[in-house]
Amino acid sequence: MLTGVIAAMSQLFTSPFMVDVEQIRKEHKGARNHRDLDRVASVKLLNDFIQLESVPDSLRIKAQNLVKSHSIHEAKSEKLYKELTSLKKSKKVKGFKNINLFLANFGNPLFIFVTGLLFIFLYRFRKNIDWKNLVKSFPYIGLMYLFVSLVYLIWVFNPRREIEFGYYITGILFASIFAVIGLKKLLMHLFKINNIDIEKEKLLKAIRILFKQLLKTNFDKGFVKEEKIGDYIETSNETISKVNREIKS
């Protein structure tokens, strides 16, 4: 359990922000911006150069086409950039880039949360639980956990960015099979929902009621005549021995 907690929290000890990479990224961005500004300025300068009379016609036509194509592409780029930012914003879910990332980061912690609740629940009702039979569901639940975690562990050591679809589906399939079997057994033996125990309790109670009437109430309330008491006691004794023989067999 402790290794699990340490492994889950170990990412706190490593920073997600790499200072040296950020610094160089900033410098590169600055240099790139300057390069772009210089390019735009050079196109403008070209436009000015076209106006000179000493420029030959072939070069002038080429330059004019270049300036035109640059302005078209610049307008298109600006328009597409705006569309991109608004589309990205629409796809965001609770601060995550898209719903896929949100679910990926939500699913596993939720799984762990539910497991915690389950343990607390089992402790709270420990006296009413049929533990010997409940434990029979544990191998299936354990296998379910193993399959789910194996998918992620294999992915971590795999160089691919996304979990491979084949592994994912296989893991889900087997995990769900074991989850269904394990959950069924868990619920069956939680709170002694096993039908045989409830029926047995009911029958025992019924037999107790009948014996009380036969052996106590009939005497106490004087339902048996004095002269018949001997016969009544004999028949009661026969009944008692018959019941005992039935129970023994």
Next chain:
Amino acid sequence: MKSKKTKKDLDELSEKGLLDDGIRDSYIGKISQYKEKLNKLKKEVDEREQKNLERFKNLPKGRLLQFGEFQIYVSP
């Protein structure tokens, strides 16, 4: 009344949880109570028989005699 066997049967039934607390003891108490009564009655009957034998020893034997509602027979 086979009280020994009954006691054993009752013990086994109460072990299995088929008898409420105290039912076994109260039943066995009643059996002994009525056994006592029965013995008392038997004693009374024996005493009466002895008394009557003495009272009617002079009557003829081996014949049923009727005195109004009462019948007397002295065995020979």
